[in-house]
Amino acid sequence: xxxxxxxVPSLEALVDSGYAVVAVVTQPDRPRGRGRKPGSSPVKxxxxxxGLDVLQPxxxxxxxxxxxIIGRSPDVIVVVAFGQLLTRPLLEAAPLGAVNLHASLLPxxxxxxxxxxxxxxxxxxxxxxxxxxxxxxxTGPVLLQEELGIDSSDTAGTLHDRLAxxxxxxxxxxxxxxAGGILGELPQDDSLATYAPKIDRxxxxxxxxxxxxxxxxxxxxxxxxxxxxTTLEGRDLKIFxxxxxxxxxxxxxxxxxxxxxxxxxEVAAGKGSVRIGSIQMAGRKxxxxxxxxxxxxx
Numbered sequence: 072x073x074x075x076x077x078x079v080p081s082l083e084a085l086v087d088s089g090y091a092v093v094a095v096v097t098q099p100d101r102p103r104g105r106g107r108k109p110g111s112s113p114v115k116x117x118x119x120x121x122g123l124d125v126l127q128p129x130x131x132x133x134x135x136x137x138x139x140i141i142g143r144s145p146d147v148i149v150v151v152a153f154g155q156l157l158t159r160p161l162l163e164a165a166p167l168g169a170v171n172l173h174a175s176l177l178p179x180x181x182x183x184x185x186x187x188x189x190x191x192x193x194x195x196x197x198x199x200x201x202x203x204x205x206x207x208x209x210t211g212p213v214l215l216q217e218e219l220g221i222d223s224s225d226t227a228g229t230l231h232d233r234l235a236x237x238x239x240x241x242x243x244x245x246x247x248x249x250a251g252g253i254l255g256e257l258p259q260d261d262s263l264a265t266y267a268p269k270i271d272r273x274x275x276x277x278x279x280x281x282x283x284x285x286x287x288x289x290x291x292x293x294x295x296x297x298x299x300x301t302t303l304e305g306r307d308l309k310i311f312x313x314x315x316x317x318x319x320x321x322x323x324x325x326x327x328x329x330x331x332x333x334x335x336x337e338v339a340a341g342k343g344s345v346r347i348g349s350i351q352m353a354g355r356k357x358x359x360x361x362x363x364x365x366x367x368x369x
Contacts, residue, residue: 072095072096072097072131072148072149072150072151072153073095073096073097073114073150073151073152073153074097074098074112074113074114074152074153074154075112075113075114075152076113076231076235077151077152077174077231077234077235077238078113078114078151078152078153078235079113079114079117079235080235080236080238080239081149081151081172081238081239081242082095082114082117082118082121082151083117083121083239084239084240084242084243085149085242085243086121086123088243090246092123093124093143093144093145094123094124094125094126094139094140094143094145095114095115095118095123095124095125095126096125096126096127096128096131096140096153097112097114097115097118097125097126097127097153098112098127098153098154098155099127099128099129100112100115100127115127126139130155131155131157131158131161132158132161137158137160137161137164140161140164141164145164145165146165146166146167147165147166147167147168147169147170147246147249148161148162148164148165148168148169148170148204149169149170149171149172149242149246150169150170150171150172150204151171151172151238151242152172152174156206156208157169157204157206158206159206162204162205162206167249167250168203168204169203169204170201170202170203170204170214170245170246170249171201171202171203171204171209171211172199172200172201172238172241172242172245173185173199173200173201173202173209174186174197174199174231174234174238175189175197175198175199175200175267176196176197176198176199176200176216176218177200177202177209177213177216177259177264178209178210178259178260178261178263178264178265179263179264179265180197180265180266180267181208181209181210181264181265181266181267182208182209182266182267182268182269183267183268183269184267184268184269184270185197185267186227186230186231186234187227187267187270187292187293188267188292189221189230189267189292190221190225190226190227190230190288190291190292191274191288191289191291191292191293192288192292193284193285193288194221195220195221196218196219196220196221197218197219197221197230197234198216198217198218198219198234199216199217199219199234199237199238199241200213200215200216201213201214201215201216201241201242201245202214202259203256210259210261211259212256212257212258212259213256213257213258213259214245214248214249214254214255214256214257215241215244215245215248215254217237217241219233219234219237224291224312225291226291226292226294226295226312227291227292227293227294227295228294228295228296270293270297272300274289274293275293275297275298275299275300276299276300276301277289277290277299277300277301277310279301279325279326279338279339279340279341280325280326280340280341281340281341282340282341282342282343283340283341283342283343283344283345284342284343286340286345287314287345290310290311290312290314290345291312291314294311294312295311295357298310298311298351299311301326306352306353307353308350308351308352308353309350309351309357310347310349310350311347311348311349311350311351311357312348312349314345314346314347314348323339324339325339325340325341326338326339327339329344330344330346335360336350336360347360348360
């Protein structure tokens with residue numbers, strides 16, 4: 072079970088390793104792109120190309136879908152970024168249960184957007200967790216974990232891609248350990264849990280009164296989507312990496328452009344300043360800083 076790009080390497084690893092994938096479950100086709108025409112999820116596209124059966128239930132809790140899964144007699148249900156919570160009858164539909172791959176070191180960063188939030192919060196380490204699914208949100212016992220360092224230049228996009236690639240071998244290692252009976256189950260310590268909710272508009276808005284380091288982390292954590300947002304002459308624009316923090320103080324009010332020239336755009340922050348690498352005006356493509364915006368405040 073999976074839906075976005077993140078789940079594709081795991082699906083391909085299952086096929087390449089010789090596992091018999093009896094069905095691929097993904098979200099129904101949704102409107103995509105500017106035309107908002109219904110389109111397949113990345114997982115559906117890859118599964119169809121591989122000749123695998125694809126199921127797209129609106130609700131996995133429906134009795135008809137549950138009967139379909141039970142009728143296929145899976146040994147294990149693998150869930151990677153699927154998008155729906157599984158109910159107990161599904162969790163018990165396979166002899167080896169349901170295993171979920173989550174893109175954080177649980178119990179830290181439970182929820183929908185762990186990759187974004189570890190970058191936004193300036194973490195230096197994250198990783199992957201394989202857990203036994205229960206009916207909660209990322210609350211099941213841990214089967215296996217692997218760490219991955221976060222580089223100072225990482226964006227949510229680059230970290231997403233590295234974790235997705237790492238998840239392929241990690242999933243196979245988990246399934247082999249599960250089948251061999253060598254993986255224990257470690258209950259999560261709920262007192263250590265932190266959360267990674269979906270990114271909403273309030274999170275995306277840059278507060279230039281914050282320290283430059285914190286602003287840079289926000290911009291990287293929302294790059295490439297949905298993008299950190301600020302305002303120029305009453306119009307929203309998105310600001311992206313590469314971004315570097317410049318130490319010291321400019322004496323300018325936060326949000327004021329302090330340097331334009333030679334392809335550079337620097338903005339005063341509450342502490343230090345932020346050098347912006349690329350921007351995207353409303354309705355336009357993302358471009359490197361090329362137009363100088365001297366004398367304007369963000």
